Amino acid sequence: MLPKNAEKINFATIFYMIRRLILNIIDFFHKPFSGIIPAQTFRYLACGGGNTVLDIFLYFICYNFILEKQAVHLPLININMGAHIAAMFMSMAVTFPTGFMLSKYVVFSESNLQGRTQLFRYFMLVGVCVLLNYALMKIFVEQLHLFPTVAKICTTALVVIFSYLTQKKFTFKVKEQRA
Structure with missing residues (x-):
């Protein structure tokens, strides 16, 4: 009740x-x-x-x-x-x-972009991050011959930095208000 x-x-x-x-x-x-x-x-x-x-x-x-x-x-x-x-x-x-x-x-x-714009940009970012994970793992393991676990740590660090900066400056940016 x-x-x-x-x-x-x-x-x-x-x-x-x-x-x-x-x-x-x-x-x-x-x-x-x-x-x-x-x-x-x-x-x-x-x-x-x-x-x-x-x-x-x-x-x-x-x-x-x-x-x-x-x-x-x-x-x-x-x-x-x-x-x-x-x-x-x-x-x-x-x-x-x-x-x-x-x-x-x-x-x-604090982002003042429309929600649907944020969602679309977030969707694009996730797609790019999936591709970046794949590409960096291939490069680190197959080209640079790093151990897979070390490669995964390096890949994760780079993708997290990229994701944070992209979300801050693009996906959820604060648009300047015109007077």
């Missing part, structure tokens, strides 16, 4: 409370690092790191327990998709919107 004032609580109120909770937690942990790293950068690392952990967890669940490591047949285009690729798309179905929401409302909330 709902309380009498339940009709006064709407989605926007709940959303605002969740946003404030996330900001309070991140900003609490930022305090010891405030002289070293700006709040926005720390928020980006916290939100992106949390979303990455969620992505890996969902991938593991999808690959091992939902798909049970079995290929998926796509009848409309008549191809089989490996379980590892299908699990990637399944986890991205959750982490793409959560990543966008965290970036839009927690990290880059």
Whole structure:
């Protein structure tokens, strides 16, 4: 049974409370690092790191327990998709919107671009980051002969820097207001 004032609580109120909770937690942990790293950068690392952990967890669940490591047949285009690729798309179905929401409302909330513009730019950025991950791994492992784990660490660092700068300067930029 709902309380009498339940009709006064709407989605926007709940959303605002969740946003404030996330900001309070991140900003609490930022305090010891405030002289070293700006709040926005720390928020980006916290939100992106949390979303990455969620992505890996969902991938593991999808690959091992939902798909049970079995290929998926796509009848409309008549191809089989490996379980590892299908699990990637399944986890991205959750982490793409959560990543966008965290970036839009927690990290880059001062952006005054229209939401649909931000979403389209975020979608393009994610696509570029997927391609960058692939290309850099190929270069580091196959051309530079780095160990795959070292290559993955280097690739992740470069892609995270690229993603942060692109989101700050393009996807969620603050457009100058004309007087």
